[in-house]
Amino acid sequence: MMAGRFFHSFALIFLLCASLCCSNGCESKRVDAPVAADASWDQILTQARGQTVRLSMWDGDPMINAYMRDYVIPELKQQFDVTLKLIGGQGQNIVSKLLVDKEAERVQGDIDLMWINGETFYQLRKMDGLYGPFTDRLPNNRSIDWNNPFVAIDFQHVVEGFECPWGNVQLALIYNRSTVGEPPLTIDALASWIKSHPGRFTFDNSFTGMTFLKSLLYQFAGGPQSLNGPFNEEVYASSSRKLWDWLIDVKPFLWREGQTYPESVSQLHQLFSNSEVDFTMSNNDGEVDNKVLQGVLPETARAYVLDSGTIRNSHYLGIPFNAANIAGTLVVANFMISPDAQLRKALPAVWGDGTVLSIELLPAEWKEKFEHIDGRTRVAPRSELEQKALLEPASEVMVRLHADFRREIIENGN
Structure with missing residues (x-):
């Protein structure tokens, strides 16, 4: 009898603790069954229902946030019964977090999907911090041309299915x-x-x-192919010297005689809008229409690229090695590269982000829509700009360029 009462009391305590655990977020601690390697897409869709996917992303643009909040999140819930939660975080914060998870052998992390750049991708690949390859499992992957180096290569590192391209942009002068x-x-x-x-x-x-x-550096290094491949110290030293000489030559004629520079592109946009300068620029060729619609840039703003070319790159979605909800995450990634989601994202009134889908591989009914983006009127078509596109060089170039610019131009008094 005593044993029976003890067992009964223990069971009640256990159930109470379990209840308290769930009320305090035990869902985030649940380890879902892994997705079988041979699972069909229908099986993945079934497994994904009811799952919550946590996406870590930069949240500094209100229009991007609105696209995610007002379109992506509701569509995922309605179409697939997948809940998407957005978490602020990017770059080194993600790398540091996953490195801690690795060292602690944490099998289930707090992030299921990440918006990442080339440097982050390289760091995560080196530490084996990514799940994959996974892009071949996504049905909408059939509309991505993996022979296109601006999709298949991220800062001179082959993607190999370990990240899914989400958007594609090219530097433009405005x-x-x-x-x-x-x-x-x-x-x-x-x-x-x-x-x-x-x-x-x-x-x-x-x-x-x-x-x-960096775009100018290509020209001084010898042209469109000159900075491709691993970082080359000799090529960088020679071409950057020519770049600094060019810049020193024009510096006295720059805004404020080149003694100071805007701290951000948003400050540069402000100078442009206030008619203090006649040029601004953007890493996104579609941003000129986007920013005119927002009232940030004047109606008379137009964008173009230099004949020698400008940097074009893709940004990507990666899955951490210890993501908890793989099925739901695959469903989210597949939706992000659907023609519907990509076209909506490309509209300047929504985001103005270039598509990663190949126009040639899309069904006929979508080709016309992507070739003539509604509202894209102040810059040439993307197919025309791509003819003057340059690959992102190795990430070491950006690191060195930033440091050398400060030393050669700002601190040296040149």
């Missing part, structure tokens, strides 16, 4: 059509224009400005 009749198309012509219009050109000293300098 000029004011009311003050700049014919924008300079070559590096020499740009230097001449800067000297003829003192104080009317500059660039930010953050990511966008450094991408602009």
